[in-house]
Amino acid sequence: MSLQIRRYKDIVAFKEGPGPAIAFHSSNMEVAEITEDVWNIMKDSSLQSSEATPDLQIKDEKLSQQDQGQSASQELTDWQNFQNPEVQSGATAFGIKSLTINVTQICNLHCTYCAAGGDGSFGDPMKKISVEKTLPQIQFFMNRLKEGDRFHISFLGGEPMLYPEALKIIGEYSQTLADEKKLNLTMKVTTNGTLMSDEIYKILTDLGINVVVSLDGPPEVNDLTRPQKNKKPITETVAQNLRWMLNQPHRKISIAIHGVFNQNNMQIEKAYDYYQSLGADWFEFTYAVDTHSSELNQNYISQMKKIAEKAIQKGGEAELRKISIFDQYFKALDQQQRTENHCGIGKSLLIVDARNRLYNCPWTVGQKADQMGEGQELFTDKLDEYQNSLIERNSCQSCWARFICGGGCSFIHQSKTGSKTNKDQDFCFRTRSLISISIMYYNHFREDQYGKETH
Ligand code: SF4
Ligand code: SF4
Structure with missing residues (x-):
């Protein structure tokens, strides 16, 4: 059944099959079923379009004027004009709340889509971070936070498990500082999962470092997309390590799986089934940042829809929300929390490379134009460019998905497109598609839970 989309200003509505249309008030972050009359006066739109329709499709203007008060047009304009006092602003001021630390810039695999030049190095001969230089950097950023603030450290590589001592020293230091300053510290490591031992697991669990294992599917897929340098298969080792971590008694850290999908591998359903067989806590399915094909984009969306259906059949909302993107959108809708910045680029996130230089994104490490500082010095003139919200910076004001996507x-x-502020329309289509799927399922689950509100 094909999805129909209609829009009126901030309100977008979706209809698939014979049931009622589900609408989303994009500024109020509200989801509700709408009546057939309301649906009928909204104008056709599409997931490709970010244009707001400012008027209604009223065939008999006279009748609708007489009918005011009860008419569908009144109902719709009342909802459009209502300002939900519960909605949470997504505005954020400058303040680094998240550091991604490239503890190594070497890797034992040679992934086909690596952000770090295929060998973990970002083209730089410096292989390991200097812990001595990193600790004062962490202190510099944590000192600027106030009691109760959140701070997140993400350990990345190359392959970070090639230097577990760095995780231990940096993790212990950061936790001590967070305790002193009463900050809410969370930590995560993204690893290829090939290197695991009692010692490494103890470091992770003692410090509460959550684990994300990169794995693109079952062995016949992952051994091709994430090969060892010697080309020998490695996926069975990763799966064993995952099972071993997942079966640890009284496990205190979360274990997740992250796959990347591109022109060499778009087998999302297959990956989902495999992840399910391993049984991790949550799964992430990323469309590769450098894959630019409308056909593959559509294929990705269709398979994401299929795995959402599969998850719901298996275990309802809880199972759907093990797929991280759906969990993220459900949370935003539950909390009526707007997002005005898709990520913390230039505002709340910095990447520390193995030379302690600071960059705005994990993918721009080594690029001079995107260097935002060094050691404990911040390049404020460069950071200034990013201080508007990403919705404004990327001109997303008329997109109904803006407060969930946050500018992309x-x-x-x-x-x-060659420019950070010139949007990739495939990204927008993909994002709006996944958000529309989430809104429809959200209505389904909340309707069961709370009874329904109809506009
Ligand atoms: S721009 Fe933001 S969301 Fe995109 S890769 Fe960089 S940090 Fe991640
Ligand atoms: S980047 Fe996100 S918010 Fe901006 S137009 Fe695209 S989907 Fe909408």
Whole structure:
């Protein structure tokens, strides 16, 4: 059944099959079923379009004027004009709340789509971070936070498990500082999952470092997309390590799987089934940042829809929300929390490379134009460019998905169009598609839970 979309200003509505249309008030972050009359006066739109329709499709203008008060047009304009006092602003001021630390710039695999030049190095001969230089950097950023603030450290590489001592020293230091300053510290490591031992697991669990394992599917797929340098298969080792971590008694850290899908591998359903067989806590399915094909984009969306259906059949909302993107959108809708910045680029996130230089995105490490500082010095003139919200910066004001998407990934926009602020329309289509799927399922689950509100 094909999806129909209609829009009136901030309100977008979706209809698939014979049931009622589901509408989303994009500024109020509200989801509701609408009546057939309301649906009928909204104008056709599409997931490709970000244009707001400012008027209604009223065939008999006279009748609708007489009918005011009860008419569908009144109902719709009342909802459009209502300002939800519960909605949470997504505005953020400058303040680094998240550091991604490239603890190594070497890797034991040779992934086909690596952000770090295929060998983890970003083209730089410096292989490991200097822990001595990193600790004062962490202190510099944590000192600027106030009691109760959140701070997140993400350990990345190359392959970070090639230097577990760095995780231990940086993790212990950061936790001590966070305790002193009463900050809410979270930590995560993204690893290829090939290197695991009692010692490494102890470091992770003692410090509460959550684990994300990169794995693109079952062995016949992952051994091709994420090969060892010697080309020998490695996926069974990764799966064993995952099972071993997942079966640890009284496990205190979350274990997730992250796959990347591109022109060499778009087998999302297959990956989902495999991830399910391993049983991780949550799964992430990323469309590769440098894949630019409308056909593959559509294929990705269709398979994401299929795995959402599969998840719901298996275990309802809980299982759907193990797929991270759906969990993220459900949370935003539950909390009526707007997002005005897709990510913390230039505002709340910095990447520390193995030379302690600071960049605005994991994908721009080594690029001079995107260097935002060094050591404990910030290049404020460069950071100033990013201080508007990404919705404004990327001119997303008329898109109904703006407060869930937050202006999109600047790196993807740039890799497609050559400019961070010139949007990749495939990204927008993909994002609006996934949000529309989420809204429809959200209505389904909340309707069961709370009874329904109809506009
Ligand atoms: S980047 Fe996001 S918010 Fe901006 S137009 Fe695209 S989908 Fe909408
Ligand atoms: S620009 Fe894109 S890739 Fe870079 S940090 Fe933001 S979301 Fe991530």
